[in-house]
Amino acid sequence: MSESPDKFDVLKLGNQLCFPLYACAKEIVRIYREPLGKIGLTYTQYIVMMVLWEFGTMTEKELGAKLYLDSGTLTPVLKKLEKSGFVKRQRAEKDERSLNISLTDNGIKLKEKALQVPQALDGCIHLSYDEMLTLRALLNKALKETK
Amino acid sequence: MSESPDKFDVLKLGNQLCFPLYACAKEIVRIYREPLGKIGLTYTQYIVMMVLWEFGTMTEKELGAKLYLDSGTLTPVLKKLEKSGFVKRQRAEKDERSLNISLTDNGIKLKEKALQVPQALDGCIHLSYDEMLTLRALLNKALKETK
DNA sequence: CGGAATTAGATTGCGTACAATTTATTTGTA
DNA sequence: TACAAATAAATTGTACGCAATCTAATTCCG
The missing domain is CATH 1.20.5 (Single alpha-helices involved in coiled-coils or other helix-helix interfaces)
Known part of the structure; x- marks a missing residue:
């Protein structure tokens, strides 16, 4: 009935955990694209906004910790959100290395539309x-x- | 005890299904990077190879259907796998639109290392x-x- | 048969992801 | 207090992922 098991079974797509994880994430993020497009956000921008809506101003570092993203990804995303007028980026007074990310009025207003x-x-x-x-x-x- | 529920709860990160899916997939694919690097593959190349190891020669279209990837992603990935010497890309005789993707000897050998x-x-x-x-x-x- | 519609890949452009490196700032410590 | 180590962002380079578009081959039908 069942196939004879061999050492290569661990390389079959159906036996993977990571593959359905990867594919499922990709497909669901794809579904988000259209409704997000209507409010002018990408998925990555959306999860940044969700964190700011829920927790308020925080540094890029703290944002990255919550979202599992590093500055290489976040810096350009935050610059785009700034250009779109949803967030402000300003150096922290206490520690000039840190960048405080805060919502603009439009960023706050967007929550309702979201x-x-x-x-x-x-x-x-x-x-x-x-x-x-x-x-x-x-x-x-x-x-x-x-x- | 618990926070008062409001209509914005649906926008909280902790209430999302997509976010842990997205983050988890990303983190696990990141873990794959190192062992995959040792055999000269990226994660996307790896899942392509897994399909070919399991099912043998198929068209780019069929590969894409199994992996939830379109030609925009697959074409460059397959060209890199070809350049690495793991797959062959050749037009199907019956239908010149289709591209048959098959394993080379090195591609077959890689299965053991994988x-x-x-x-x-x-x-x-x-x-x-x-x-x-x-x-x-x-x-x-x-x-x-x-x- | 022959042109319209469909289909498979390829291409283009944009937006992530992330490792590695760089720069500026701050901290720890001898 | 100097100065090395650590830290936060920014930058660079590579590799996806996908929508939109293009091209060539094939199929559908009138």
Whole structure:
């Protein structure tokens, strides 16, 4: 019935954990693209804004720690958000190495419009609520331990 | 005890499914980088090779369907794999639009060396076997239904 | 049969990701 | 207090990932 197992089974796509993780993330981020486009954000810009909406002003470093992104990625993303008028970037007074990232009035206003994004995504991922909770818990566990 | 719920809770990072998915995928792919570097592959090249090792020659289109990648991504990746000497790219005789991707001798030989990759990853993701199976099943379900 | 529609890859342009390096600032310590 | 070590961003270079577009080959139909 079943195929004969051999040492190369570990190289089969169906036996991977990383591949469905990679593909699923990619597909879901792709779905975000359209609703995000309507409010003028990319996915990366969106998660930056979510952190600022929830926690307020913080440094680029702190932002990076929350988002698992380094300055190589964040610096250009933040410059674009600044150019779009959603955030301010200013050197911290206490430590001139740090860059404080804060919301502009338009950045704060955008939060209301952003409510349509999770709404647009609603129902796109065909998992039950319990399955979604289980999936999220396992991902968060893997993320925390893998750090 | 708990925070008062409001309509903006859906915009909190901790309530997202996509964010841990995105971050987890990114972190795990990052861990692959080192062992893959030892056998001369990137992660994207690796999943291409896995498909070819498992299923043999197929067109770029078929490869893309299995990996959720389009020609914009695959064409340059396949050209690099060709330059590295792991695959051949040749137009299909029956349909000159299609490109058959097949393994070279070096590409076949690489399979043995690639066994060290899952081995190097072993234990890096701190989930129990059952948790890993649950996670993979949920990801595959989400992936299939979202397609 | 023959032109329109479809299809497979390739190309272009933009936006990440990230390792590695650089620069400026701050901290730790002899 | 000098000065080495550490730290935060910025920069550089490489590799995706994908939407949009283009080209060539094939198929569909009237």
